[in-house]
Amino acid sequence: MWDYTEKVKEHFEHPRNVGVVERIDGDGQVGSLSCGDALRLTIQVDKAKDTIEDARFQTFGCASAIASSSAMTEMIKGKSVDEALKVTNQDIADYLGGLPREKMHCSVLGREALEAAVANYRGVPLPQSDSPIICECFGVTEKEIERTIRENSLTSVEEITFYTKAGGGCGGCQPELEKILKRVLTGNRETALRKTPLEGDGAPPKLTFLQKARLIEEAITHEIAPALMQDGGDIELVDIDGDEVLVRLKGSCATCPSAKRTLADFVTEKLRELVSESITVKEVRS
């Protein structure tokens, strides 16, 4: 018997916001009947204010899937679309007072449905959609796995299975999961190392162009792109010209009115923090 919190039981027995919104502005469908859980989230958006007026769900799944769906709709109603996208799977689990770790994939399903509904509303493809499938049994992509490892600070293949279901069927992809895990963890550690000054006098180390280019590339792949993906976007490194980094924004970032601010505030700040204080960022439009 699962040790569900009172909040999970309460949301399971009395789920909020069941059904379909009156005017469907965004429609997100994730999971499948065959895989054992599926969630459809529809949202109605006040377009002038870019605010979620109403959110309703339909879920096929266990008690924690139903409770996660119910919690997620409660959390996003009344929020701006950008604010809503900041809700992580951990936020959903926290709202419910926690989930058994074997059931964390239910909270991930909730977050994925939210992204799918917003992507549908904005008319952009899902950031994960072009990523190769790693787990054939449950159709889990490489990007989903990498991102879930990062966002939840996962440290074992077993945890990856609890959070994404990947590896929980035939188990054939477990060696591949191990590799992805190692890659992400190594990436994180290198990033952490670079944050501490290497020289004894506290001054940042002097970088050769090749070292700098590698650092920029790593910072974009492991830090900046995953963060942008949370908002339905992505970023591509086009070129490096001295201290000027040329990037192209993809997904919802490309059409997002706050793209300029994203660039200035986030990408520049991150690159300066991780690589060099003298970096400037320029967007290339295709």
Add this chain to the structure above:
Amino acid sequence: MSDDKKLIYFDNNATTPIHPEVLEAMLPFFGPKYGNPSSMYPLAMASAAELKKGREKTAALLGCEPREVIFTSCGTESDNTAIWSALRTQPDRRHFVTSRVEHPAILSNVTLLRKLGYRVTEVGVDEKGNLLWDQFIEALTPDTALASFLWANNETGVIFPIEKMAEACSERGILFHTDAVQVAGKIPLNLAKTKVDMLSVSGHKLNAPKGIGLLYLRRGVKYAPFMLGGHQESGHRGGTENVPYIVGLGRACELALAHMEDENTRVRDLRDHLEAGIIGAIPYTRVNGDPANRVPNTTNISFEYVEGEAILLHLAAAGICASSGSACTSGSLEPSHVLRAMGVPFTAAHGSIRLSLSVSNTAEEVETVIKAFPPIIAKLREMSPFWKDDGPAKDNSMLTCETGSCQVCGG
């Protein structure tokens, strides 16, 4: 749910309550009758005498000689003992035959055997859960050390033709073991008349406590013990005999024999009525397992487009105990291997509920359960993206998974 509300216990294939008469028979052996049956004084003689009686009573239920009974700690120990005994006594044979619908006590050994270089054949079942006979016969080779099959499936109750299978193995000089945990006490057994070499029973499935089981070992069958120790159980299992539990199992076997007719008439009728009542009241349901070939107490019903754990939790809130073959209840991510082996469609595999009765259940309880199901299923279907109004939603892209190659979609 509050403790004072009366439980309706329909999960007797998972475990059974200890019968009050079983408990009563056991109690003196937790008190004044503590002697070790191997010792040489009257206190010990009392224990040894009860041990003998316990063996006789269990042998009576199985239709075998008392000396063919080895007491173990549980059904799983009995299964493990049987497998490893057969392999160790025939080191030149490197092949093991079993089915795709076995209990984990057998299937977990399959994984290890393959790692150790043994060949393993898992015989399939048809859509009703019946054994594929030709596949079984083809699997038997001169290299086969042991064939091991469930007598009745714990999830569906479907019965394998064990007497015929044991006969086929005997003709070919192959040892045959059966896990009879779900049939002991439910259908009459007469092992002396069969060619079964080894058979496992678990006490807690027939109103004895957890922690006691037995392995039937036909006289003359080569044997290597699993537990090494003293000379207990005629050298078949080391370790001081669990006297109180053996006494309890003996009493439980006596009671099971006495209740056998009730189980096969009244309980069967209750089960049939329960099943008909539920599937009659709710559309898009299906019975998993051959209705004409099951133990009398078990039914396994799938409710399409809803998930099993959610059903169970609503049942629990109504004071009803049952179990499910859904992925979510087990902690694994895939639905029951038994239902998958039977090719149960994925629309139904996740929404299966097993109801298993006993002689303690009443017609009144059956009526209560029949009435409890429709609102629960209706509530969950209303919430399901695969359900619209009063039938399945058409053209739903979420029906199959993205790859279509998973074990559920791809078969």
